[in-house]
Amino acid sequence: MARRDYLIGKMGISLLTLLFVLLLDFMLFRVLPGDPVRAVIGRNVRISADVQNSLRAQFGLDKPIFPDQFVDTLGQWARGNLGVSWSQRRPVSEILISKLWNTLLLIGLGQLFSIIFGVMLGLLAGWKRKTPFDIGALTFSLIAWATPTFWLGIILLVAGSAWFGLPTGGIVSPANIGKPLHTVLPDLIRHLILPTLTFTILYLGEYMLIMRSSILETLSEDYILTARAKGMSNFQVLMRHGLRNAMLPMVTIIALNLGFTVSGAIYIETVFSYDGLGNLVQTALVKQDYPLLQGAFLLLAVSVIVANMLADFLYTYLDPRVKAN
Amino acid sequence: MNEKPLLRVRGLTTEFATSEGAVARALEDVSFDVLPGKTVGLVGESGSGKTTTLMALMRLLPASGRITKGKVWFNDTNLLALSEHEMRDYRWKSMAIVFQGAMNALNPVMKVGDQIREAILLHDLMDRSAAEKRVRDLLEMVGIAPARRDQYPHQYSGGMRQRAMIAMALACAPDILFADEPTTALDVMIQAQILQLLKEIQKALGLAVVIVTHDLGVVAEVCDEVVVLYGGKVAEYGSVDRIYNHAQHPYTQRLLESFPDINNPSETLASIPGTPPRLTQLPPGCRFEPRCHVKINRCAEVSPPLLEVEPGHYVACILREGKEANFQ
Ligand SMILES: Nc1ncnc2c1ncn2[C@@H]1O[C@H](COP(=O)(O)OP(=O)(O)OP(=O)(O)O)[C@@H](O)[C@H]1O
Ligand SMILES: [Mg+2]
Numbered sequence: 001m002a003r004r005d006y007l008i009g010k011m012g013i014s015l016l017t018l019l020f021v022l023l024l025d026f027m028l029f030r031v032l033p034g035d036p037v038r039a040v041i042g043r044n045v046r047i048s049a050d051v052q053n054s055l056r057a058q059f060g061l062d063k064p065i066f067p068d069q070f071v072d073t074l075g076q077w078a079r080g081n082l083g084v085s086w087s088q089r090r091p092v093s094e095i096l097i098s099k100l101w102n103t104l105l106l107i108g109l110g111q112l113f114s115i116i117f118g119v120m121l122g123l124l125a126g127w128k129r130k131t132p133f134d135i136g137a138l139t140f141s142l143i144a145w146a147t148p149t150f151w152l153g154i155i156l157l158v159a160g161s162a163w164f165g166l167p168t169g170g171i172v173s174p175a176n177i178g179k180p181l182h183t184v185l186p187d188l189i190r191h192l193i194l195p196t197l198t199f200t201i202l203y204l205g206e207y208m209l210i211m212r213s214s215i216l217e218t219l220s221e222d223y224i225l226t227a228r229a230k231g232m233s234n235f236q237v238l239m240r241h242g243l244r245n246a247m248l249p250m251v252t253i254i255a256l257n258l259g260f261t262v263s264g265a266i267y268i269e270t271v272f273s274y275d276g277l278g279n280l281v282q283t284a285l286v287k288q289d290y291p292l293l294q295g296a297f298l299l300l301a302v303s304v305i306v307a308n309m310l311a312d313f314l315y316t317y318l319d320p321r322v323k324a325n
Numbered sequence: 326m327n328e329k330p331l332l333r334v335r336g337l338t339t340e341f342a343t344s345e346g347a348v349a350r351a352l353e354d355v356s357f358d359v360l361p362g363k364t365v366g367l368v369g370e371s372g373s374g375k376t377t378t379l380m381a382l383m384r385l386l387p388a389s390g391r392i393t394k395g396k397v398w399f400n401d402t403n404l405l406a407l408s409e410h411e412m413r414d415y416r417w418k419s420m421a422i423v424f425q426g427a428m429n430a431l432n433p434v435m436k437v438g439d440q441i442r443e444a445i446l447l448h449d450l451m452d453r454s455a456a457e458k459r460v461r462d463l464l465e466m467v468g469i470a471p472a473r474r475d476q477y478p479h480q481y482s483g484g485m486r487q488r489a490m491i492a493m494a495l496a497c498a499p500d501i502l503f504a505d506e507p508t509t510a511l512d513v514m515i516q517a518q519i520l521q522l523l524k525e526i527q528k529a530l531g532l533a534v535v536i537v538t539h540d541l542g543v544v545a546e547v548c549d550e551v552v553v554l555y556g557g558k559v560a561e562y563g564s565v566d567r568i569y570n571h572a573q574h575p576y577t578q579r580l581l582e583s584f585p586d587i588n589n590p591s592e593t594l595a596s597i598p599g600t601p602p603r604l605t606q607l608p609p610g611c612r613f614e615p616r617c618h619v620k621i622n623r624c625a626e627v628s629p630p631l632l633e634v635e636p637g638h639y640v641a642c643i644l645r646e647g648k649e650a651n652f653q
Pocket of ligand 2: 375376377425505
C-alpha cells in the first residue's frame with residue numbers, strides 16, 4: 001500500500017512538473033526575438049501586409065496568447081503535432097524521431113558503459129581503500145570528471161583516427177547509408193567506438209567517485225560487521241550486503257544525469273558529426289529554427305521527467321524503506 | 326570447576342593505532358575461561374575494553390586495531406593462529422554475537438528471514454527448505470510470528486529487532502553467544518523481556534554466554550562468573566558470589582557501592598571520583614592508582630600482577646595476598 005501511495009504521489013509531482021515545463025517551453029518561444037511569419041516567408045518583402053495578416057490568422061497568431069494560443073498549442077502537442085520546421089520545411093516530430101534513435105543509441109551505450117565501469121571501479125577502489133589501485137582510480141576519475149567534453153572528444157578523435165584508423169564522423173560510411181542494418185553493423189560499431197568512449201570516460205569519473213564514497217559509507221555500517229561476523233568473506237560481504245545499499249544514491253544520480261547527458265551529447269555529436277538530436281539542436285540554434293528548438297526542448301524535458309519517474313519506481317524496489325512522505 | 330573450558334582466553338593484548346599517531350593499548354594481558362553452558366559477565370566502565378575483548382575473540386577488530394599478544398583457545402584450537410579463511414568457519418557456527426546497540430545490525434534492504442537464512446546456508450548446515458523451516462522455528466522461539474519473516478527491519482520495533490538478532494545469532498547453533506550490552510537502547514520493560522529470553526534460551530540450548538553490561542543487577546541475575554575490566558586490564562575475576570560478597574579489588578568494591586542496592590533504595594549512590602586512564606599514556610603502576618582510595622606509594626610504581634586470592638578468584642592489587650595467577 002505504502003509503495004502505491006508513494007508512486008501515485010510521485011506521479012502527481014511528475015505531472016505538475018510536466019505542465020510547468022510545457023508552459024515554459026511555450027512561453028520561451030513567444031518572448032524570443034523574430035517574427036514567425038517573417039521567418040516562414042523569408043526575406044521576400046513583396047508579400048503584402050494583407051497576406052501576412054491572413055497568414056498570422058491561419059497560424060492562430062492573431063489570438064491572445066492566454067488562454068487561446070496556449071490551449072491550442074497543448075492540443076496540437078497532445079496530438080503529436082509539434083509544428084513545422086522553419087529551416088527544413090518538414091514536420092518537427094518527424095525530424096525529431098528520425099534523429100532520436102541515433103542519440104538514444106549513443107547516450108544508451110555511453111551511460112551503460114560508464115555505469116558498469118564506474119560502479120565496478122568505485123566499488124573496488126572503496127574496498128581496496130588507500131591502496132595504489134584506489135589512488136590510481138581516484139586520480140583518473142577526478143581528471144576525467146574535470147575534462148571539458150569537446151576537448152576530450154577532439155583528443156580522442158585525433159588519436160583514434162591517427163593510431164587506429166577509426167572513422168572521424170558520421171554513423172556509417174557514406175557508401176553504407178541506406179543499407180539494411182545487419183550488413184552495416186561492423187561499420188556502425190567502428191563509428192560508434194570513439195563517441196561512446198568519450199561519453200563513457202566523461203561520466204565514468206563521476207559515477208566512480210560517487211560509488212566509492214557510497215560504498216565507503218556503507219561498509220562502515222553495523223550490518224556489514226554483522227555480515228562479517230556471520231563468517232562471510234570480504235568479497236561476499238561486499239557483493240551481498242554492500243553493493244545494493246551503496247547503489248541507492250547511484251540510482252538518483254543516474255536518473256538526474258540521463259537528463260543532463262543530452263547537453264553532453266550536443267558537444268560530442270558536434271565533434272564527431274554524429275547525426276543525432278544534439279547535432280540537430282546545435283543546427284537549429286544557429287538557424288534560429290524556433291519550432292524545431294521548441295520541439296526538441298519538449299522532447300528533452302519529457303525524457304528527463306520520465307527518467308526521474310523510472311528512478312522513483314526503481315527506488316521502491318531497491319529500498320523497502322521508502323514510504324509516502 | 327573440573328569441566329574443561331570451551332574457551333580459554335590467555336594474555337589477550339590489543340592495540341589501536343589512533344589518529345594522532347599514538348598507540349592505544351586497549352587490552353593488556355586479559356585472561357579468563359568460558360565453561361560450557363555457563364555465563365560470564367564482562368563489566369567495567371565505558372572504554373574499559375569490553376567490546377574490544379569480544380571483537381578480538383571473533384577477530385573482527387577494525388583495521389586500526391590489532392592483537393599483539395595472547396592466545397584464544399577454542400577447545401584445542403588457538404583461534405589467533407588460524408588463517409582468516411579458517412577463522413570464518415568458527416564465526417557464527419562456534420561463536421555468534423549480538424552487537425552493542427544492535428538497532429542497525431540488520432541490513433535495511435533485506436528481509437529479516439532472508440538474513441537469518443543466509444547465515445544457515447553460508448555454513449552449509451542444511452538445504453534450503455530445511456533452512457527455511459529453521460528460520461521460522463527460530464523466530465517463533467524468540468517470540469516473533471513466523472509470518473513476519475518477509476518483513477524488513479524497519480517494520481520491526483526496537484525490541485523485535487533485538488529478538489531477530491538473537492534468533493539470527495542462534496541460527497547455526499553456536500557453542501558460545503557473545504552479547505554486547507544486548508539491552509541498552511531498549512526501554513526498561515523490553516530490557517527485562519530480552520534478558521528473560523536470553524536466560525531461557527541459554528537454559529534450553531545449554532549455550533555458553535559472554536555478556537557485556539554496565540548493569541551489575543543484570544550480572545547478579547544471569548552470570549556465573551564475572552570479569553571486571555579496568556583500563557583494559559582484568560581487575561578482578563571470579564564467581565558471581567565471590568565478586569558480590571567478597572570483592573577484593575578497590576575498584577570492584579567502589580563499583581558495587583555505586584550500584585544502588587535494590588533492597589535498600591534510600592542508600593545514596595556513590596560515584597567513583599576521577600577519570601579512567603588514557604590508554605595512550607598509561608601510568609607505570611596500577612591503572613586504578615590515581616582514583617584509588619586505599620593506595621600506598623608503591624601502587625604508582627609497580628604494575629600489580631593478577632593474584633589468586635582464593636581458588637578461582639583473581640585480583641590485580643598488591644594490597645592483597647595470594648599466589649600469582651597461573652592459568653592452564
Ligand atoms: N577503532 C578504534 N580506534 C582507536 N581506539 C579505539 C577503537 N575502538 C576502541 N578504541 C579504544 O579502546 C578502548 C576500549 O574501547 P571499547 O569499545 O572496548 O570499550 P567498552 O568497554 O566496550 O566501552 P562501552 O561501555 O562504552 O561500550 C577505548 O578507550 C577506546 O577509545
Ligand atoms: Mg562497548
